[in-house]
Amino acid sequence: MKDRNKAERFMLQRKPVGVRFKPQYLNIQLNYRPDSYGKLFLGYIRSDIAFKCDWKRRLFSAGYRVTSEMVVTDVKVDGIKPIKGKDSFRKQESLYDHPEYFGDADFWQKYNIIAPTENLLNGIKKFMKRGK
Numbered sequence: 001m002k003d004r005n006k007a008e009r010f011m012l013q014r015k016p017v018g019v020r021f022k023p024q025y026l027n028i029q030l031n032y033r034p035d036s037y038g039k040l041f042l043g044y045i046r047s048d049i050a051f052k053c054d055w056k057r058r059l060f061s062a063g064y065r066v067t068s069e070m071v072v073t074d075v076k077v078d079g080i081k082p083i084k085g086k087d088s089f090r091k092q093e094s095l096y097d098h099p100e101y102f103g104d105a106d107f108w109q110k111y112n113i114i115a116p117t118e119n120l121l122n123g124i125k126k127f128m129k130r131g132k
Helices: 004-011 120-131
Strands: 019-034 040-055 062-071
Touching (some): 004 019
Antiparallel strands (some): 019 040, 040 062
């Protein structure tokens, strides 16, 4: 990271008073896949973030690492409408939850979550079987 202050502004929205936030690294991977008509669709997102929090009046700082993944398993192209400007993502809403964009109201039920200890490919196969 060349500019740690710029990285901090990008990664951090709010913090408690008395904490010094020190970004270590941020890696975001986006993979797109083509459909049969040649259009690209988002297929996979992975983000890795590492940072340290140094509390004032504490002897040691605490290090944290967050990894998140999202896989798109099904794409429906019927009835696609552009997102209105007022509903679009803002700068501070990177990868922010907007469940109203999904046509299926049951999409966010807990059966759509793959546990961190579960193999990602096995979890995807499990969801594909449930959908059929």
